Amino acid sequence: MSLPQQIRSRGAHAPGATFLAYTPNGKKLVTAGVDSFCRIFSTGSDEEPINVDDCQENNTAVVAGNGFFIAGSEDGTVSKYSLENNKFEEILVRTSLPVRDVALSPDGNWIAVASDELSVKVVNVKDMMQVRTLRNQPRGVKHVAFDRSGTRLAVSCTDGHIYMYSLDSDEPEMIRKVDDMIKSLDPETESSSKVLWHPDGRAFATPTAGREMQVMSTSDWERQRTFKTGHSADITAAAWSPNGAFLATTSSDLNLCLWDAKSQKLLKKYDDMKATILAMAWHPTENILSYTNAEGELYIHTDFVPGEHASSLQKSTQPAPFFHDPSEGRAGNVPAKVANGARLDLPERQARQRDGTPDSLDDLLGPAMDDDDDEDMGGFVVDDDGAGYAAVNGNGKRTSGHLSTLDNMDSKRRAYGQSFEPKTHEFFQPGSTPWRGNRRFLCSSLTGYVWTQSQEGGHHTVTVKFYDEQTHRNFHFTDPFLYDKACLNENGTLFSCQPNDGNTAMIYYRPHETWTSRTDWRTNLPSGESVTAIALSNSYVVVTTSTNYVRIYSLYGLPIRVYRQKASPAVTCAAWRDYILTVGNGPVGGDGRCQLLYTIENVKRDEVYQSEDIVALAPNSTLASVLFSEEGDPYIYDSTGVLLTLLHWRNSGQARWVPMLDTKCLSRLAGGAKDETYWPVAVGQDTDGKPHFHCMILKGQDKTPYWPVPPLSEFELEIPLSSAVDKKKEMEKDADAMEEDDEDPSKKGQSKQAKFEQELILSSTLHTQLASTLAHVRPSTIQKQALTELEVKIDRALLQLLGLECLAGEDRGMKALEIVTLMHDANGKMLDLAAKVAARYGRDVLGEKIRELAERKLVGLDAEDD
Amino acid sequence: MALPLPRGLTPSEVSFLCEMELVTVTPRQRLEGLALLGGPIKPLNPPHRASLPLWLALLLKRQRRANILPPPWLSPHSLTAILDHETEYADAFSPPPRLPPQPSSNTLPFSPPFLLGATADAAPDALPYHWLELGEMLLEAASDDFEDPDNVRKLLRGLREVRMAKLRTNVEKLDAGGGVKMNGIGGLEVGEGRAFVTGVIDGLRKIAASQEQQRKDRDRYEGTGDNYDDDEMEMDT
Numbered sequence A: 001m002s003l004p005q006q007i008r009s010r011g012a013h014a015p016g017a018t019f020l021a022y023t024p025n026g027k028k029l030v031t032a033g034v035d036s037f038c039r040i041f042s043t044g045s046d047e048e049p050i051n052v053d054d055c056q057e058n059n060t061a062v063v064a065g066n067g068f069f070i071a072g073s074e075d076g077t078v079s080k081y082s083l084e085n086n087k088f089e090e091i092l093v094r095t096s097l098p099v100r101d102v103a104l105s106p107d108g109n110w111i112a113v114a115s116d117e118l119s120v121k122v123v124n125v126k127d128m129m130q131v132r133t134l135r136n137q138p139r140g141v142k143h144v145a146f147d148r149s150g151t152r153l154a155v156s157c158t159d160g161h162i163y164m165y166s167l168d169s170d171e172p173e174m175i176r177k178v179d180d181m182i183k184s185l186d187p188e189t190e191s192s193s194k195v196l197w198h199p200d201g202r203a204f205a206t207p208t209a210g211r212e213m214q215v216m217s218t219s220d221w222e223r224q225r226t227f228k229t230g231h232s233a234d235i236t237a238a239a240w241s242p243n244g245a246f247l248a249t250t251s252s253d254l255n256l257c258l259w260d261a262k263s264q265k266l267l268k269k270y271d272d273m274k275a276t277i278l279a280m281a282w283h284p285t286e287n288i289l290s291y292t293n294a295e296g297e298l299y300i301h302t303d304f305v306p307g308e309h310a311s312s313l314q315k316s317t318q319p320a321p322f323f324h325d326p327s328e329g330r331a332g333n334v335p336a337k338v339a340n341g342a343r344l345d346l347p348e349r350q351a352r353q354r355d356g357t358p359d360s361l362d363d364l365l366g367p368a369m370d371d372d373d374d375e376d377m378g379g380f381v382v383d384d385d386g387a388g389y390a391a392v393n394g395n396g397k398r399t400s401g402h403l404s405t406l407d408n409m410d411s412k413r414r415a416y417g418q419s420f421e422p423k424t425h426e427f428f429q430p431g432s433t434p435w436r437g438n439r440r441f442l443c444s445s446l447t448g449y450v451w452t453q454s455q456e457g458g459h460h461t462v463t464v465k466f467y468d469e470q471t472h473r474n475f476h477f478t479d480p481f482l483y484d485k486a487c488l489n490e491n492g493t494l495f496s497c498q499p500n501d502g503n504t505a506m507i508y509y510r511p512h513e514t515w516t517s518r519t520d521w522r523t524n525l526p527s528g529e530s531v532t533a534i535a536l537s538n539s540y541v542v543v544t545t546s547t548n549y550v551r552i553y554s555l556y557g558l559p560i561r562v563y564r565q566k567a568s569p570a571v572t573c574a575a576w577r578d579y580i581l582t583v584g585n586g587p588v589g590g591d592g593r594c595q596l597l598y599t600i601e602n603v604k605r606d607e608v609y610q611s612e613d614i615v616a617l618a619p620n621s622t623l624a625s626v627l628f629s630e631e632g633d634p635y636i637y638d639s640t641g642v643l644l645t646l647l648h649w650r651n652s653g654q655a656r657w658v659p660m661l662d663t664k665c666l667s668r669l670a671g672g673a674k675d676e677t678y679w680p681v682a683v684g685q686d687t688d689g690k691p692h693f694h695c696m697i698l699k700g701q702d703k704t705p706y707w708p709v710p711p712l713s714e715f716e717l718e719i720p721l722s723s724a725v726d727k728k729k730e731m732e733k734d735a736d737a738m739e740e741d742d743e744d745p746s747k748k749g750q751s752k753q754a755k756f757e758q759e760l761i762l763s764s765t766l767h768t769q770l771a772s773t774l775a776h777v778r779p780s781t782i783q784k785q786a787l788t789e790l791e792v793k794i795d796r797a798l799l800q801l802l803g804l805e806c807l808a809g810e811d812r813g814m815k816a817l818e819i820v821t822l823m824h825d826a827n828g829k830m831l832d833l834a835a836k837v838a839a840r841y842g843r844d845v846l847g848e849k850i851r852e853l854a855e856r857k858l859v860g861l862d863a864e865d866d
Numbered sequence B: 001m002a003l004p005l006p007r008g009l010t011p012s013e014v015s016f017l018c019e020m021e022l023v024t025v026t027p028r029q030r031l032e033g034l035a036l037l038g039g040p041i042k043p044l045n046p047p048h049r050a051s052l053p054l055w056l057a058l059l060l061k062r063q064r065r066a067n068i069l070p071p072p073w074l075s076p077h078s079l080t081a082i083l084d085h086e087t088e089y090a091d092a093f094s095p096p097p098r099l100p101p102q103p104s105s106n107t108l109p110f111s112p113p114f115l116l117g118a119t120a121d122a123a124p125d126a127l128p129y130h131w132l133e134l135g136e137m138l139l140e141a142a143s144d145d146f147e148d149p150d151n152v153r154k155l156l157r158g159l160r161e162v163r164m165a166k167l168r169t170n171v172e173k174l175d176a177g178g179g180v181k182m183n184g185i186g187g188l189e190v191g192e193g194r195a196f197v198t199g200v201i202d203g204l205r206k207i208a209a210s211q212e213q214q215r216k217d218r219d220r221y222e223g224t225g226d227n228y229d230d231d232e233m234e235m236d237t
Helices: A307-314 A361-365 A367-377 A404-417 A724-739 A745-776 A781-808 A810-821 A830-840 A844-858 B011-018 B054-062 B076-088 B131-141 B149-174 B187-236
Strands: A009-011 A019-022 A028-032 A038-042 A050-052 A059-065 A068-073 A077-082 A088-094 A099-104 A110-115 A120-124 A131-134 A141-146 A152-157 A162-166 A173-178 A203-207 A213-217 A223-227 A235-240 A246-251 A256-260 A265-270 A277-282 A288-293 A297-302 A439-444 A448-454 A460-466 A475-479 A483-488 A492-497 A506-511 A521-524 A531-536 A540-545 A549-554 A559-564 A570-576 A579-588 A594-602 A607-614 A623-628 A634-638 A642-647 A656-662 A676-685 A691-699 A712-716 B022-027 B034-036 B039-041 B050-053 B066-069
Touching: A019 A059, A019 A277, A019 A288, A028 A059, A028 A068, A028 A297, A038 A068, A038 A297, A059 A099, A068 A099, A077 A099, A088 A110, A088 A120, A110 A141, A110 A152, A120 A152, A203 A235, A246 A277, A246 A307, A448 A483, A460 A483, A483 A531, A492 A531, A506 A531, A506 A540, A540 A570, A540 A579, A549 A579, A570 A623, A579 A623, A623 A676, A642 A676, A642 A745, A656 A691, A656 A745, A745 A781, A781 A810, A781 A830, A810 A830, A810 A844, A830 A844, B011 B131, B011 B187, B022 B054, B050 B054, B054 B066, B054 B131, B076 B149, B131 B149, B131 B187, B149 B187
Parallel strands: A099 A141, A235 A277, A439 A483, A531 A570
Antiparallel strands: A009 A297, A019 A028, A028 A038, A038 A050, A059 A068, A068 A077, A077 A088, A099 A110, A110 A120, A120 A131, A141 A152, A152 A162, A162 A173, A203 A213, A213 A223, A235 A246, A246 A256, A256 A265, A277 A288, A288 A297, A439 A448, A448 A460, A460 A475, A483 A492, A492 A506, A506 A521, A531 A540, A540 A549, A549 A559, A570 A579, A579 A594, A594 A607, A623 A634, A634 A642, A642 A656, A676 A691, A691 A712, B022 B050, B022 B066, B034 B039
16 A cells, blocks of 8 residues: 555646656656756655756656657757756757657657647757658647657647558658547647557557547557546546556546556556646656646655555566457467477567566565665666667666677577477468457358457357348357357358367357257367367368367267378368368478378268378468368469369379469459459359359458458459460550551450460360269269350360461461360361361361361261370 | 420439449349349349349349449549549540450440449449449449448549539530540430530520621622622712
């Protein structure tokens, strides 16, 4: 408990707005107010403060670095003062309108000046000729804040938006305009809209119009947790504790609150404030919060964090309050899987400070030791050249930040220490996305999609949406088991959850409503086994687990088969009717990565079609999705945006991967103006029987779909033969040719030829696929008809190519004849037609050869034989 | 004529004609195929996209059985680009969509009402013939299917203003045998501009006719005037 009499007010300035700042080492505290002087207080001493005279009046901001402090004033000057001789040094910036805020970058080299002018100036402290100007905001700026790395600057504009700038390059660049976080405020008002960067660098918090503190992550700009402050007036100041474990807020309702960052709970409320607190600052290392109020008084509140929580203040940097910490691992999987070298390369991940050793000397002797240390020998190492080596980090040790050359120690050590470390492919569930904010997709298919939302209180809400809203009814339910994988088809929904709190992993199947009552079932896996992927077909449920078992259940929950997967660790699986496709990590390939191996089997016939065959991937690409098309052919989608199918997959050893669509070659990308990627959903047929690739279009840098749910887009399959740029040219040529009334028939012919060639290869691939399917199943009339249609399509494309060759000239006769030999001649008329085409263009020799060929075919002497 | 209607098509007639344009929809429930006079409609099977005539799409949309996918040129990005083009070139409208390559053998007559100008795979950089009425109808009935309906509405309004202003200023050139290039003009704009343009041309013709009359009169006057002059001369002499 802190006693009120311990905190006495110190009259720092005449009544009026007063501001304060600690030096980075925490030894000195600088205040600035309406008077024409600034005061420097020493931490832990009750002596009279030192006055720095010859300041401007009506100061509005003060920041302190090593050996200097900078104050901004309403008369538009930002002045630098020395802390060594406590004298005015120079004016760094002049603005034509009052300065509202000044921020100092963490390395102490740059200041950002916010004023009522439209632009924010970022000025080098040592060389004020180096100025960068940020001009994207349309109105005056109330606050500026550097993040912990000093590369990003958050500008809180008076129009109610936050403008995020990147200062990485010499030319500052606006990276994001954040709407609906802060309130639109007057420049002079006491209320604050300041961006408070969390010390772990991945998030920031701002006061909102609802008088709450909203946290937002900076990797995906999603709203994260909220501190429901309950202040009855606008928040005037707030600050994270130096390690990010606590948040202090205050408002003009004269309350000062302390919050636990992890749980967003109120730890302590001080309601005995005399005047509105306008600025507050945590001591960099000690349990002290200092604040100044509108009456010009300074309070140095020692033991601010109550005793039982004070130890948290000594911990290393705490993570920002995310809904789902992105560093927890991909798609909420069990974090234990990081073993065997599968490193998570998350760009958000920052180097964490090391945790303090338990029961270390510092802990045992307590913070009192630090006090003495500061008093007696704190000034021993004087950072007189500003290189930063005297700066003390959270563990009371000097950082090695000034030793830049040894930064890559870690990588060196790894290179020498471990000889070889294979890279395995992480397991994933096709169609599921990682957490973004508090939501994620569990799966999406042509039937609909499933998503889950985490709620306060540790449970989730699962929602299932159907595209066909008449046949199925959308539903959602409260989910205490925290399902993290799902599959959806037209019969039912399959969920799985990971083991937690002594419960084992569980599978839950929920059929859609039928004429009889629903018979949903759950089944538990043995303890210690977690689910890596699930798949659902019309007849089976497939589960691959962390112990490399493949477990197959019937749709009513009967275990049908359990076996151990040969290729391990398991990566993913897919299922269609009786067919099951499992993918696992195989032996290490030439590039140090594990090759992916797949196995396809028929559960009903108990027959393995392809065993441990290779999933062919492009160099440095990964598998993004595995799916069966509506017709039951296996497809994969890789990280380079190529969709491949498996031809002849029912014949062991015959299977090969054929690219069916390269999304980088789509003609819609040809202009180069669009920046988009595609999230694979399904491969299905339209009413004409033409296969289409169904996907969600992701704009910009998005890697996964997010709300609002993008509509399904469909693209025709297109085997990559030419790049997108060529196609664009062709289109233009085509259009030009149109306008110029077919002046250049040869160019037009080329583009036509490309079109027919595409049609030929696509039709013949689909024909091969369908023919091999029909050889293994009892063909239906529709399938037979489709096969004939494909044959006709191939012949038509060949006939059109033949026409082009005949048009091109007599010397192309050889190629023309080759085209004719390729014909399937499904209805026996194609060769006659070919002869007629040759006759129309007057290629008599060719016509003769075609007739010869037709005769040979008639008597059964196929050209293939010789 | 029994009805005192102006010549040409009224806006409601133009928008009625526009309703036969095909638009792309994402059905939200199954629907059997329909045998319509305008051609058979394939069965709808969610979530597969389908192209339907606008009138049917609007009907299904109102019954919440389908979502309409706005054509790509109705995106704020495309409309902004087209509006920039319109303001940059003051003397011509933005070009109409490119015609598809002519089919080789059986040459069907391809003209704007029969082109697919409003489906999801239409050209994103050009306004089709029925752009204004289609945009208005979609914004009225299916504004929730747009990403940014208010912005689209604003841009459409801007485009309409710019193009109508062009149409009116171009009329100045219509004097005596002058022509105006109206490539890329929309159906509703034709209907709307017709009254004004024909009025102006009628007025010009009247003026020209009266000038003609005057000239004739003068000719006749001059023809007789010769005698008169002679007379006068004679008088003078």
